[in-house]
Amino acid sequence: MKSLELEASEENLKHIRNFVEQYLIEFKINPKTISEIKLAVGESIANVVKYGYKKFDPKNKILTVLDFKDDQLEIHIYDNGIKVTKDMIKNRDIDNVGPGQIGSYFIKKIMDYFDWSEEKSEWVNHLILKKHLTKK
Amino acid sequence: MNYSEKLENNILKIFVSGDLDLENYGNLREQVSAALQKNMVVALDMNEVSYVDSSGVAALIESKQKAEKAGKEFKIQKPSEAVTSVLNLAKLDTFFVIEN
Numbered sequence: 001m002k003s004l005e006l007e008a009s010e011e012n013l014k015h016i017r018n019f020v021e022q023y024l025i026e027f028k029i030n031p032k033t034i035s036e037i038k039l040a041v042g043e044s045i046a047n048v049v050k051y052g053y054k055k056f057d058p059k060n061k062i063l064t065v066l067d068f069k070d071d072q073l074e075i076h077i078y079d080n081g082i083k084v085t086k087d088m089i090k091n092r093d094i095d096n097v098g099p100g101q102i103g104s105y106f107i108k109k110i111m112d113y114f115d116w117s118e119e120k121s122e123w124v125n126h127l128i129l130k131k132h133l134t135k136k
Numbered sequence: 137m138n139y140s141e142k143l144e145n146n147i148l149k150i151f152v153s154g155d156l157d158l159e160n161y162g163n164l165r166e167q168v169s170a171a172l173q174k175n176m177v178v179a180l181d182m183n184e185v186s187y188v189d190s191s192g193v194a195a196l197i198e199s200k201q202k203a204e205k206a207g208k209e210f211k212i213q214k215p216s217e218a219v220t221s222v223l224n225l226a227k228l229d230t231f232f233v234i235e236n
Contacts, residue, residue, distance in 0.1 A: 010159040017187070035221065042189050046158040097231055099194030106190060109225060 001067040008045075008053045008060040008079060016064050017042045020075070023066045027135045037073070037131065040110040043103035044077050044127055052081020052125065063123070073131045078123035086115050138167055148175040149213070153184035156192030164192070168199040168210070176208050179235075183214040188222050200232060211235060 004019045006012045020041045024034045045062055053060040063078040092101035107114055113130040142149045148171045152164060164180075171178045178199075196212070203210035211233035215223070223229045 010157075013157060013159060014155055014187075032221070035218065036225075038187070039189060039222065039225075042157065042187070046189060046191065050158060094227060097197060097228065099197045102193050102226055103190035106222075106225060 001065065003063060003065040005061055005063040007056075007058050008049050008062045008081070009056055010049055012062075013042060013045055013049065016045050016062065019064065020066065024073075027068065027133075029133055029135075033133065036110045037075075040107045040114075040129060041075060041077070043106050044075075044114075044129065047103060048077070048079045048081055048125075052079050052084065054081075068133075068135060071132055071134050073133045075129040077127040077129070078121070078125065080124045082124075084116055084125050084127075138163065141167075141171070143175075146175075147177045147179050149179050149181055151181045151184070153186075155187040156185055156195070157187060157189045158191045161191040161195040165195040165198060168195075169202060172199075172203055172206060172208055172210070177211070178203065178208070179211045179213050181213045182219045183216055185216045185219050188219055190226075193222060193226055193228065196232065197228070209233070 002023055004016060006015060017038050021034055021038050024037060041064070045064070048062055060080065065076040067074045089104045090101050092105040107129070111129045111131050113128070115128055117126040117128055119126070139153065140151045142151070150167060150171060156164065168178055168180070200210045212219070213235045215234060223232065
């Protein structure tokens with residue numbers, strides 16, 4: 001298990017994405033899958049910065065935890081922004097091309113599972129992303 | 137940060153590089169918007185783009201829609217693998233004019 005806690009800023013998004021990438025490289029996951037998972041995590045943390053916290057404050061943090069359980073990658077993203085539930089996520093209208101809802105569409109397409117935990121935590125939001133992967 | 141530009145055969149080329157994400161998609165959107173005011177055709181050379189997320193994709197969609205509204209042309213040239221795979225994933229590979 002590895003974790004990284006950083007200030008929730010636009011500048012730190014790439015550091016979190018690189019943290020995910022390096023973790024997956026260690027397990028020799030294929031590059032295409034790594035790129036996709038990086039994108040799913042990137043979208044999740046960008047949402048925290050853009051919609052969850054809205055304005056930068058050095059007190060605003062994002063904690064990212066990566067873990068493999070058997071052949072399942074689990075990614076846990078914690079933040080103290082605005083409370084989010086899955087029913088708040090709108091579906092993208094594929095037939096009517098527009099700039100909205102693309103990020104959540106990517107997360108759904110890439111990951112096998114995503115949802116916010118209802119368990120009590122010191123954080124407001126605890127997003128869980130899961131994907132079946134075979135480690136080498 | 138502004139990306140470098142080059143006018144070639146009446147096409148304004150913008151050379152996009154690095155990560156195109158929440159941190160910098162606004163710069164690209166503004167640069168394309170300004171370019172469309174002065175040029176009939178704007179092309180993004182995306183060969184050096186290493187990562188693009190939904191913010192970047194949204195900037196591309198808005199740029200194309202803005203160009204169409206003004207009767208102008210917006211296209212993507214030499215997309216990197218990162219760009220191609222994200223546009224495919226978003227099912228937008230036929231929405232844009234893409235020149236390899």
